[in-house]
Amino acid sequence: MNSTTVDNAAQLPRYCPVRPITASVFLSGQAAEEPMLTGHVSNFSFDDILILLEEKDQPLVLPAQGLMRLVLRPQDSALPQRNASLPDQSRPISINANISRKEERDGGVFIRLTWARLTADQTRMLQQALQPSEEVLPEHLTKDDWQNIWRAYIFAIPYWSTIAVKWLQTIGGEILVKLYPLIGIIVFDVAIPNRDMPTFVNCMAAYLVLVLVRFVLQSGSAYIETHLSQNIEYDASVNYFRAMQKLDCSFFENTNIGALREQYSTGTTAVYRSIEQVVPALLTMSVSLLFIAVIAFRLCWQAALVMVLTAPVSYAANYVIAKWDLRNARLLLQNNIEVAALFQRILAGIKLMKLFRTDQYLFPDYLQRLRTRIGLNMTEAVLSIAHGFIRMISKDAVSAGLFIYLCFLLFQEKLTLGQYITLNTFLPQLGGALDEFVGYYRSLLDNSVNLRLFFNTVSSKPQISEAEPALHLTDCRGRVEFRQVYFEYQPLMPILRNASFVINPGEWIALTGESGSGKSTLLSLIARLRDPQAGSVYLDEINLRALAFDSLRRYVGVLPQESIFLGGTIRESLAVGAKGISESDIEKAAQLCQAARFVEELPDKYNTDIGEAGTRLSGGQKQRLALARLFLLNPTVMLLDEPTNAVDRQCEYDIFQSLRASFRSKTLIFISHNPDLIGYADRVFRIRRGYVEAIS
Amino acid sequence: MTSPTTPEPSGPRHVERWLLASKITTIALMVAMIAGITFFWQHTISIEYPAHISARQPGQLAVLVTPAVAEKLHKGQQLLLAVATAEFPVIVQTIISDESGNEVRVQYGPVDAAAALILERHSTCTLIVSRRTVGDYIFGRGQSKLEQK
Numbered sequence: 101m102n103s104t105t106v107d108n109a110a111q112l113p114r115y116c117p118v119r120p121i122t123a124s125v126f127l128s129g130q131a132a133e134e135p136m137l138t139g140h141v142s143n144f145s146f147d148d149i150l151i152l153l154e155e156k157d158q159p160l161v162l163p164a165q166g167l168m169r170l171v172l173r174p175q176d177s178a179l180p181q182r183n184a185s186l187p188d189q190s191r192p193i194s195i196n197a198n199i200s201r202k203e204e205r206d207g208g209v210f211i212r213l214t215w216a217r218l219t220a221d222q223t224r225m226l227q228q229a230l231q232p233s234e235e236v237l238p239e240h241l242t243k244d245d246w247q248n249i250w251r252a253y254i255f256a257i258p259y260w261s262t263i264a265v266k267w268l269q270t271i272g273g274e275i276l277v278k279l280y281p282l283i284g285i286i287v288f289d290v291a292i293p294n295r296d297m298p299t300f301v302n303c304m305a306a307y308l309v310l311v312l313v314r315f316v317l318q319s320g321s322a323y324i325e326t327h328l329s330q331n332i333e334y335d336a337s338v339n340y341f342r343a344m345q346k347l348d349c350s351f352f353e354n355t356n357i358g359a360l361r362e363q364y365s366t367g368t369t370a371v372y373r374s375i376e377q378v379v380p381a382l383l384t385m386s387v388s389l390l391f392i393a394v395i396a397f398r399l400c401w402q403a404a405l406v407m408v409l410t411a412p413v414s415y416a417a418n419y420v421i422a423k424w425d426l427r428n429a430r431l432l433l434q435n436n437i438e439v440a441a442l443f444q445r446i447l448a449g450i451k452l453m454k455l456f457r458t459d460q461y462l463f464p465d466y467l468q469r470l471r472t473r474i475g476l477n478m479t480e481a482v483l484s485i486a487h488g489f490i491r492m493i494s495k496d497a498v499s500a501g502l503f504i505y506l507c508f509l510l511f512q513e514k515l516t517l518g519q520y521i522t523l524n525t526f527l528p529q530l531g532g533a534l535d536e537f538v539g540y541y542r543s544l545l546d547n548s549v550n551l552r553l554f555f556n557t558v559s560s561k562p563q564i565s566e567a568e569p570a571l572h573l574t575d576c577r578g579r580v581e582f583r584q585v586y587f588e589y590q591p592l593m594p595i596l597r598n599a600s601f602v603i604n605p606g607e608w609i610a611l612t613g614e615s616g617s618g619k620s621t622l623l624s625l626i627a628r629l630r631d632p633q634a635g636s637v638y639l640d641e642i643n644l645r646a647l648a649f650d651s652l653r654r655y656v657g658v659l660p661q662e663s664i665f666l667g668g669t670i671r672e673s674l675a676v677g678a679k680g681i682s683e684s685d686i687e688k689a690a691q692l693c694q695a696a697r698f699v700e701e702l703p704d705k706y707n708t709d710i711g712e713a714g715t716r717l718s719g720g721q722k723q724r725l726a727l728a729r730l731f732l733l734n735p736t737v738m739l740l741d742e743p744t745n746a747v748d749r750q751c752e753y754d755i756f757q758s759l760r761a762s763f764r765s766k767t768l769i770f771i772s773h774n775p776d777l778i779g780y781a782d783r784v785f786r787i788r789r790g791y792v793e794a795i796s
Numbered sequence: 797m798t799s800p801t802t803p804e805p806s807g808p809r810h811v812e813r814w815l816l817a818s819k820i821t822t823i824a825l826m827v828a829m830i831a832g833i834t835f836f837w838q839h840t841i842s843i844e845y846p847a848h849i850s851a852r853q854p855g856q857l858a859v860l861v862t863p864a865v866a867e868k869l870h871k872g873q874q875l876l877l878a879v880a881t882a883e884f885p886v887i888v889q890t891i892i893s894d895e896s897g898n899e900v901r902v903q904y905g906p907v908d909a910a911a912a913l914i915l916e917r918h919s920t921c922t923l924i925v926s927r928r929t930v931g932d933y934i935f936g937r938g939q940s941k942l943e944q945k
Contacts, residue, residue, distance in 0.1 A: 289933065
């Protein structure tokens with residue numbers, strides 16, 4: 101097959117920059133400072149760019165053709181430099197391009213320019229224009245945050261009655277606490293001055309009953325709270341994992357597992373907190389505040405009013421401190437995620453650390469993050485002290501003044517001793533309840549960050565999803581076809597360009613090419629672990645996008661370059677994914693892959709524990725077992741990514757002999773650099789610079 | 797927006813039983829609490845002092861009380877005088893300390909004929925200085941000016 105160029109530009113992906121880029125078009129060689137045209141980049145692709153022109157008084161006169169100089173300048177130059185290796189974002193990029201045509205659309209007048217091959221710097225600059233800016237978490241709840249809170253409430257629906265009972269317990273306990281001082285009025289004003297023992301005994305009995313009831317309510321509340329939080333977090337976890345399972349490889353390639361774990365942990369808790377925080381906590385706070393306020397105002401409205409008037413001071417203090425505190429809290433959250441991510445990477449690289457006898461692998465970074473955490477926590481402590489100080493000034497000073505005022509009223513006999521004692525209890529409670537009310541929004545805001553991270557992940561859309569309705573295959577011949585397939589990992593950096601070929605049923609294809617040329621990518625496109633940006637892949641003339649995942653996995657089997665095992669025994673590891681297999685099937689598959697010999701030598705044979713992720717097996721052993729696992733699936737199309745690179749030559753030969761003896765009728769596509777193995781193939785495909793060539 | 801699914805939690809049975817027990821107990825306690833508070837709030841508190849009927853005159857009555865009790869009484873004060881199961885509203889007219897100073901004579905009046913008839917048969921009585929609900933005490937409602945010294 102001869103190499104071909106991309107001739108179907110319409111199918112290629114087009115990109116819309118997420119940041120504005122101004123474009124100035126100069127005549128080639130024009131030295132004048134005034135560009136011929138200016139506009140904004142509307143979108144661009146691998147070979148052309150569309151520029152939305154600015155309104156001009158003069159009618160636009162474009163040369164029919166000719167080389168132009170295009171100067172692109174990103175607008176948000178204030179954005180912090182994320183990677184020192186990338187070009188300065190504020191630096192304009194100059195590109196030579198040809199005016200292709202002028203277009204008039206609803207959005208305005210556009211010109212299309214076709215460019216020649218881009219340099220690495222130009223490509224990077226355009227790639228960066230596609231990356232969204234670092235998310236700046238708002239200082240106020242946004243519409244999305246409210247939507248997330250509503251989504252959290254969906255988790256509460258099955259537990260509405262339990263939540264209602266929990267709220268009753270909380271509010272009951274709150275009211276009971278406020279009744280204690282009221283009993284004091286009777287004791288101090290009636291029972292003690294009059295030596296009225298029956299009233300005193302009644303009051304004490306009432307007090308004890310209140311204490312007992314409150315204890316029962318509190319115990320019930322603690323039990324129900326655990327029940328609720330555990331169940332809601334369970335539901336949130338299940339939801340999270342289901343969402344994870346739907347996501348494709350590209351998501352996990354761009355996300356650190358440690359960071360995901362941290363998000364999962366904080367997010368599931370945030371779901372419960374949101375449920376508890378928004379309605380029940382607000383209701384409790386409101387009822388409690390109302391109750392205290394009514395009693396305080398009835399007992400001494402002047403003192404209560406003074407206390408209420410301190411609320412704006414408290415709010416101002418809260419607002420000022422909260423602004424710094426919130427920023428600090430978010431940095432702390434980010435730090436926690438980074439620490440978790442680094443921890444995960446360090447653990448994954450522990451072998452590397454041992455091999456190179458170094459603890460420098462990511463460890464300094466990790467320590468730096470930990471030091472940053474200390475700093476952030478200390479800042480939080482300082483902010484908390486500052487908050488406490490302002491509160492002390494606003495609240496405690498007022499409380500001291502009120503204490504003197506109440507004493508004055510007591511001396512004047514305008515207040516009884518019981519009322520005085522009760523007010524001394526209630527007024528600080530009133531201040532506390534007001535503070536809680538003032539700080540409520542802030543606590544919502546704090547939780548919203550975790551909730552946002554959780555739901556961002558949960559609602560991540562998989563790039564590869566099953567069609568609805570999907571086609572189910574009852575039989576498969578094993579014909580694989582690529583039609584004008586274009587694939588890239590990075591914008592404007594194609595791995596496969598316009599790949600078109602057919603692999604007939606039962607044909608054996610060897611894939612060769614330099615490292616990183618796209619051989620494994622080609623296999624992943626057949627297995628639909630990725631979707632091409634343009635063109636399609638067909639199995640038995642059915643577009644893979646229309647095929648059900650069940651059918652695809654049934655008929656297309658993959659042996660990845662790195663053998664992946666979950667752990668457990670050899671038997672369990674081989675039986676993964678296969679249904680209705682017998683003991684003899686397992687042994688036969690192991691025999692075919694030359695794995696039976698070493699398994700039989702193990703004391704527990706097929707019941708041997710392979711360790712977590714198969715750490716107790718050698719690379720060659722893992723590879724042979726992975727191959728046996730694939731054979732047990734018995735797919736029609738087998739995709740083998742360097743299937744024998746970890747075994748010795750004799751074993752490699754034996755495996756391919758077994759393959760030829762048992763699976764000659766299957767379609768087999770394998771990647772290899774070994775000329776001996778390539779000899780087993782009917783045809784050899786080579787991938788070079790994104791083009792697939794049939795070389796024999 | 798992806799709507800989250802809410803799978804059934806699979807807790808052990810006894811957990812559900814405890815949960816049900818907790819719910820029932822809570823609701824019962826809340827009902828009992830509301831009833832209890834209402835009852836207690838409306839519960840009447842009386843301050844009662846023992847007294848001895850020392851003299852009966854037509855339309856007038858005198859009782860002996862301790863000086864400590866007499867301190868809480870003042871002229872023109874309205875209160876109740878109770879004997880056995882009967883109660884009579886009375887108004888303090890004079891408070892006279894006796895010679896020994898251990899007892900104070902308080903004169904009340906007027907007492908109607910029917911009351912006088914009942915009182916004739918008793919020598920001891922109880923002075924009820926106030927009868928107010930807990931709610932009234934807490935919020936200071938219903939406190940008669942006559943009761944204040």
